[in-house]
Amino acid sequence: VTGRTRAARRQALLLLAPTLVALTALTVYPGCWVVWLSLQHRVPIFGVARFAGLDNFAFLAVDPRFWSAARTTAAFTALSVALELLLGVAVALALARQERGRRLGLSLLLLAWAMPSVVTAKLYEWLYHPTAGLINVLLGAHAINWLGDPRLALPAVILADVWRSMPFVALLCYARLRTIPAELYEAAQVDGAGRLATLGRVTLPLLGRIVLLALLFRTLDALRAFDIMFVLTGGGPAGTTETLTVYAYRSLFQMLQLGFGSAISVVVFALVMGAAWAYLRLLRPRAVVA
């Protein structure tokens, strides 16, 4: 190794140092601490603090509330992300073709996305209000029991999340659509491709990677979703909208089961890491040229 590369390497380390220190302090250290907590029985109100090994995880394995929360998390993630991608791509395509009102459309999309999710949840709480809510007022005699029916509560929560998060996907895809050179479409036209063929053979394949990226971001967010169900339903009725993060929150900050709650957090962490790893493999650059 020459002196020059060694110096360059040292400089690189020096430049990375602040990031590494910050990441260690803010993520790695607390992360390890949570893992350590998850291996303990720790209940401050009883003065209990002792090593528990895998007890907490063993209880989770037979805990029906945990499995219900896991199922809810899976259903919420799958449905909300799928809807957000479908609608997001559709809206992006519509916007890209639209000349008039495009700026207005973009601003409206940004508005929904920029709203904190607690505010979105409050907004939907009023929209879903059984007697005074806009939705039920419009439905008139066919008013729907949105948040009080165990079969409808999760779809209602998903709808609110889709409304908030779809713009993120739409804006990402729209930005990608703008960068597709016009020559490609001209070439397609010359080759005699119709509208559908152009969409299927040119536009969608070129959108593929950005959609995958949006899928990654949205999945990770959806797996950790908390605010929207916490405000809208508190996890009810009958626990049908309780996700793993809501369960972790309740265990940590209400039941004060710090060890047990940390065990749930560790599971969420593992899920998020697993999903991220899988997607990053899919996203790995391949020999395909965009």
Add this chain to the structure above:
Amino acid sequence: VRRLLLVLWVAVLSGCGGSALERGPVTLVFKYARILGPADPVPELLREFEAAHPNVRVRGEALPWTSDEQHQFYVINLEGRSPGFDVMMLDVIWVPEFARAGWLLDLTPGLHPGELAPYFPSTVEAATDHGRVWALPWNMNVGLLYYRADLLGKYGLAPPETFDELARQVVRIRAGERDPALDGYLWQAKQYEGLVVNVLEAFWANGTRLLADDGTLFPEPGRAAEALGFLRGLIASGVSPAWTPAADEELSRRAFGDGRAVFLRNWPYAMDLFQARDSPVRGRVGIAPLPGFAGGPRGAGSTGGAHLGVSRRSRHPELAVDLARFLTSERAQKAIALGAALSPTREVLYHDPGLVRSRPELPALHALMRAGRSRPVTPYYLLLSSTVQPEFSAVLVGLKAPARAIGDARLRLSHFLDALR
């Protein structure tokens, strides 16, 4: 949220808050939830305390809005040994928990004989753990029945004393009014603390409890199941609307306030709103005790409210106790009751002429407060509550039979309570 949590843990662990001892004026920090209404009377009271204590500054700091967030704030700061505040407003159900965790100063040694006598006994009981007093009662709440006096009068009915009577009155009034938008009896069954409160009131009406004195959960499971089954029946039969399992205080208050229901179970705060100038039900609402069951004890409302405790980490414990004492004094409570829709914890104020003039409902409220009952006074109340919430909710939406829900709740609780102690 997980990341936020981690960041918070770090903040806690790195021991925020310096240890530099200040010279000169002493500063006390009072944590409380801002009081809604035209004027928050607390800042003025704090200035008054300062005037009486030269060299002491009091800073009132706002707590987060929701009770859940307030609890989280305290847990993080107190478990992290932060000395950032001296006097704190506590939801009454947290007092034994915080006391047991060692976060509160024991107020017992400094109490004068008879000092607690003017308070409602139930508020003092709720602040007592192991015979020691850990907080002073500040304001109080009780569950009660609102009824549409105009509708009941039209059909020649008196406020119902039993639930059967209530159900019959609902059927009769709705048949007479022929208004499909008019609901019967509104109460709170969203999956949250309010649901537990409503179920407890039904338990008491049916002569049973959630937690016996010896720590037994559901000491009479049969009676508890009966009460749960009855509540489910209210929804199934249409006496209460199908959306009851999504209703919290505000949602149900709003529907009743729009004139869309005959009866409502809620806290005293709603009266002010029903009597507001632009309220559709202004002058048409009465209050009564909650109904009981035929042949059972009289219905009792659950009590709630806020207490003031002193942090064990306070650097000026004596001054902090003085401040808590001042804020819970008769004078201060009167000022608060005049400026906000909060009800005092001192019985004498319910017949104070100056106060009754602006709050005419107080004398009637006095009897309801006296008859009110505390939720289980135990350090693990929140564990109890958040364990039974989904079970009760499952019964009320018809997903689980009452007996099974009770069995499941017992099983879970025994894991957390027995295995870990």
